[in-house]
Amino acid sequence: MTPAHSKGFICRDCLLAGHYGFAGQDEGLSVPACPSCGGSRVVLHDELFSLTMAHIDCDAFYCSVEKRDNPDLNGKPVIVGGGDRGVVAAACYVARQYGIRSAMPSWQARKACPDLIVIKPRMSHYQHVGRQIRQMMLSLTPLVQPLSIDEAFLDLTGTQKLHKKSPAEVLAAFQQRVRSEIGVTVSVGLAQNKSMAKIASDQDKPDGYYVIGEVQAQSWLQDKPVQILFGLGKVSTKKLNAAGLHKCGDIAACPAPRLRTLLGRDAERVKQFACGIDPRFVETSRAAKSVSSETTFAQNISALPDLLSIAETLAQSVSQRLKDQQMDAVNVTVKLKRPNHQLLTRTRRLDRPTQMAHRLFEVAAELIEKEASPDKSWRLLGVGVSVVDEAAGGTEKAEPGPDLFAPLDQDDGHRQDRLEEALDSVRTKLGAELVKTGRRFSFEARKQKKTPDKT
Incomplete structure (x- = not known):
């Protein structure tokens, strides 16, 4: 006679958790409905309550944020990306049904789906939402290893006493909280190690919850x-x-x-x-080696003032990411691409580490000025930095903060630092688009003159 056994279960609707008992070993048994709410979103697994490694991945994150902010986009094919000569940064699940994927040229995506809605990226906004979700992750465990703006590994070992529930239950509640408070969905992979957790989170998207146990790992693979x-x-x-x-x-x-x-x-x-083996630990102090931002132009650009205006915006984006992650740049790299796709990169080491946008732009501008000329046009411009993170054990010494009481005639750029800090505060309160430099304002005015309103 086959011995009875039980499997752990969690209802993702009402969060009821417990064990189902079975008289046999029928692995093909369908998942039963929740005995409390009758819901069908039940996670059922032998090792459900003993696994502690998770991978959490936001579903089509950029597009999900855009659809959250504009409900009229729901049910429509949407990508976030550049213009006709740019690439797809993210595609929603409706767009993916047309074969559209990340890194695909935008013109190819439009050809695959004539009704495609293309949205210009709002990276600072996505980063803000990503930070909100990251803080929610950190409320579950201090062992969080971000892989990108919208995904991370979490090790919930030893957290059961804190939360009074198993890691599996904590993760189900986390999914509900992100959906209700942030307005986007995440998929969860739960396993015995990082590699299997990452694989698991990809199996049931979007808004999925997939479990791969330690015992079954190799046979499952x-x-x-x-x-x-x-x-x-x-x-x-x-x-x-x-x-x-x-x-x-x-x-x-x-x-x-x-x-x-x-x-x-x-x-x-x-x-x-x-073989389902991965001995790696979650690395909470893992630092990014570089930070960059780039853009592909709708039309080739040769004018130096236009290139510098775009570089200034890119430097501000890189600077904001450095500030958010408490990192400092040690060098600046400019990336330029010709219409024939010939790529040129130039790098210069900074006199001292910094995260200030005006300092990054100053170096980037010097590099661009050496390459720009009226007879040279460009289709892409990027600004990037290599970074040092003191929290991760960097050996470079970050520059000291500005002396607010230093005489102005002895100022070595600290006055601009203080001005930038003040502008950052204004941008945080009013929004980045409401604070523009004269260079950017002039650039936008020139663009309007080149493309007058046809109405």
């Missing part, structure tokens, strides 16, 4: 395509496929020497991932 593995790029995937390794089970069974021939030093890590 056995027949999955190799590209499902976290961090395995297109080049490595092609190498594996060309060698006849198409499934994760193929990698798990592959002799180590052969795998090293194909993947080099990554072979051991990939083999572990294919």
